[in-house]
Amino acid sequence: MNYEFATRMTDLTPSAVREIMKNAVDKDDILFASGNPATESFPLDAIREITADILENDAFEVLKYGISEGYQPLRDRLAQRMKDKYNCTQDFDEVLITSGAQQVIDMACRVLLNEGDTVICDSPCYMGALNVFRSYNVRIKGVEMEKDGLNIEQLEQLLKTEKNVKLLYVVPNFQNPTGITMSMEKRKAVYALCKKYGILIIEDDPYGELRYSGQALAPIKSMDTDGIVIYSGSFSKVLSAGIRVGFSYAPKPVSDKIILAKQVSDVHTNTFFQVMADRFMEKYDLDRHIAFIREIYRRKSALMIGAMQQHLSDCEFLIPDGGLFVWCALPKSIDMLDYCMKAADNKVMVVPGTTFTISPEYPCNAFRLNYSTPSDEQIVAGVELLGKTLRDYK
């Protein structure tokens, strides 16, 4: 059989992270390429207690089909949290439960984008979002990341000149891959520009709760009096990644369409872990648990940054205020892809920066490091090996 695939699949390539992880077969390999939360961040005792309670008292409820919108008590609780924590008070917004935050990006694009439309995004950008855009056969235009977020002039220029711009995708807090946080001034500017040009915003915020330094900044969603922001949140980093529970918080007309698209896609998100997330928020102290996770990442990031200052002083990197990642730019004389392969030969896996560029040909001499998954010992040893890999060029 000679298979003919849809044109939307043409630009979809396997995740570089996956490919790197596949090569990491050796037990001694040090994985800085993952995005997994630290295992000690999972509230295992609570998960066990809640599981026993659900299977004792609500088993049939979680085992039968649910509705596409999600488990109503969890929806209500998350909507209340958006109001209490982020001052999101518009009546037109509602919460939908999704199969991870990835599905929010996919569903938003599914309901909004026609082939040939234009999406604007961070550059570099989370590769899972880039692949969604590619899969809808749209044009992708990147806006350069500066130390305080998007280059606003570039954004305005694109909004002025590009045709059929429908969406802006941004990760304002501890962006993946750069770790950069968008300043409040730029959040306001982004909102004002998108409002002016009638563009919807996907505000992807999987790491927002994981700030371990500096002052929390209000999400763009908190300014959204016009109903242009689709906020995406996740339990992956605060409860567990494998449970696949995320949520969107979006204006009702958009949410109504997302419900239809979700019916088509997977009917509904597994009910058990929706109830789990709800019970956890009800009976345990979510904020205290998040504070506990922040401490883990504060320590691990400081350990990694300290080691980088010692062993990678020829590189440039920003010290992140939260999230899971450090973005490390190599000296200009070093070929980044070659360096990443040499690092892998030295048993340290990092993600090449071109994974996050709009096209693989886009120039990028940086790579991404993750500090949540490796142990403390691995962080120290791995960065030392990265330093050795760099010195070997001399």
Next chain:
Amino acid sequence: MNYEFATRMTDLTPSAVREIMKNAVDKDDILFASGNPATESFPLDAIREITADILENDAFEVLKYGISEGYQPLRDRLAQRMKDKYNCTQDFDEVLITSGAQQVIDMACRVLLNEGDTVICDSPCYMGALNVFRSYNVRIKGVEMEKDGLNIEQLEQLLKTEKNVKLLYVVPNFQNPTGITMSMEKRKAVYALCKKYGILIIEDDPYGELRYSGQALAPIKSMDTDGIVIYSGSFSKVLSAGIRVGFSYAPKPVSDKIILAKQVSDVHTNTFFQVMADRFMEKYDLDRHIAFIREIYRRKSALMIGAMQQHLSDCEFLIPDGGLFVWCALPKSIDMLDYCMKAADNKVMVVPGTTFTISPEYPCNAFRLNYSTPSDEQIVAGVELLGKTLRDYK
């Protein structure tokens, strides 16, 4: 904000079943409109035991990110089952774990269909599949269901005359909504025709295990020496619906693309219930459990058919050999939609047949009844009320 949605959303309408269920607020309402498995079919004790074991011994494994292909031991076990049970022995096929069987349909369409392509399907057809097709902006052509499956002449005519036909979608066992099973002769004819015209087949088989009468027939997949069949299976009806675990069994080139599409869609299916399904198959007797479920449905279907023979003798209906549904055609003088609404007024919810037609204007005087969800008492009382609703027309 004046929202502009993608053209693919134009023909997507909320599921009629959902709308009917929303109206069923009264505790006394009798729901023949659902597709939920009988609650007594969930192996609750086993689920509790396996859960305790997973959280004791493999908690971190199930709580971190998994891979898009699915949990390898479950993939291996399902592939083995396809070989042992259905004699599917081609080396090129592989199992991928999906978020329910619905996702198999969505992913297959996502990787194969361009806008304007043509999909051929059963008519009437499972509405969840129809909505997937609509969401890809393709042309949908239906083939009339006869008592032994698709009208083969119609199928060949469409294959001959329609442009860019890419896919045939069929539910050969106990089809939703008609309950019809495709004969072996027609399975062979369908395969031969699709092979001749170079068309891929989605063989959706969520109910195949639920045969309570007659001889099991080999799936079309078992004939697939050419790699043209994407088989779709589900744990929804044999383990639990709310866990959202299904699988595809398809040629590797197609599977490779589905993996990419799944990464984009929801990264991976929740790991916990993949491990659950694997352990259930490993440590419990799946076939014995399925035999137990079959007995439940044999009894419930006989109860419903008996009541229908008594109270709905003016209607036409086939006695199904398995599955969850009976399809009931009203006398020609009765307006079907009007009848369904009157039945709802009488506190019995059924699904209007137009839910399953390619367009709502397509003539259909039948409705769908489900016997897995209601209690025995509700089956008897509900069919009696449907009879009363019919007599009220006289």
